[in-house]
Amino acid sequence: MKGKNRLLKVYAILLAAFTVFTALDTFVLTKTYEVVETVSEEVSQQESYAGSISGRRSKDRRTASSGSVTGQSGKAAGTGTTLVTEDSYTDGNISVSLSEYEYSDTAVYVAKVELSSPEYLKTAFANNTYGKNITAATSDIAETAGAILAINGDYYGVQEKGYVLRNGVLYRSSAVSGKEDLVIYEDGSFEIINESDVSAEELLEKGAVQILSFGPALVEDGEVSVNVSDEVGRAKASNSRTAIAVTEDGSYLFIVSDGRTDESEGLSLYELAEFAKSLGAETAYNLDGGGSSTMVFNGTVVNNPTSSGSIKERKVSDIVYIGY
């Protein structure tokens, strides 16, 4: 066969080159579609604020510090006293209390959030850029955004379709048939929609400010909406998970579970849904999990994210956060 198979040899080289290019295009090559405009003054003020919190925590994690934060104005936490402890944050507008649970041999971290206005529930992109393969660690995005509390988002960057609406700006409106999304409206209410049933433009007109496209919905109308056998694609039954929920009284729950370790087995979607329901969730939605699952509170990673077999943060496309 030597020397005779020229067609095959040339084609094999072309096929290998194409395959390498496809792999690079999927995982490495970055494409910037849009740079998000930031409100520089507020964000920079908040960055210094987050930095000061982070500094306080690193010095004395157990000591509650109080007193107004200097150098802030307007909405930036300037209303009254700011009280920060290792597991709580309170100012005039935002209240966050962090709890750790042991559920089904899994460490689960829950942040209960109460807001004076839903405008403090926000999302942010890695490097403030909407694009492909543009990623950063949840803690880095949180720091840039000046987040008090943050969890990883839906990792929109690895999907070519699915709605992306963030902070009132529609970035992607191509629907994925049958995809369940979480819509967060201006008034802070949650709704689960199916991308087959409603367009992103219609949702924007209805007052949607955030659309998260991962899923599935865990709890709807106070009832668990997944089956025992439901999983994300072909994901492992027990895994690290991230979820966001709203309760009947209007407070939000940010839930992150550890997984993939001997110490913390991980949760199935059904277990996560049951857990969220037990905390009073009226609507709960599953976000990107596995190695992406990360919760950051006051500049510190709260959980134990597992990436590539070790405890470290995986870079993600976006976060959901509480901040000014």
Place this chain on the structure above:
Amino acid sequence: MYMKADGRSRAGVYKWIRGYAAAAAACLLFGTVYEIFSHGVYSVYMLGAWTVPCLCALLLLAAAKKAAILPGNILLQLLCCGAATLTAGSLMKGVLDIYGTTNGLTVFYPLAGGAFILLFAALYITGLSASKRKQVSEVLSQEEETNIIEKKRKRGSI
């Protein structure tokens, strides 16, 4: 483009069959190892990539056993290009599935792979049909010749 099914051509086809069998085994091993380290996330494309070279091996084995003519080197290369494209596409789709992502470029693999396989199938089936027609016409002409000889014999001209 075609080879008469004799001992030498069959030996050549068996070399290709061994190559396909090795490729199928390699795909099965790669897919299994990849799945072990994928945190329980599985993809039918990753697990099933070995089936393409396996089917090609079986197809050639059947041809080597039964067919009167065998695909020649050009046709065997066409089949291999198709099989390689489909197998690479299956593995790539498996990797993307397990990572939880998609890429529109992967549509190339089934299109190109399918085109190669269809071209191979069309050319080989044409060759088989032609070979059959040739055999039939050879048989018919032989029968015709025999009839003429018989007629002549009856008339006493032979």
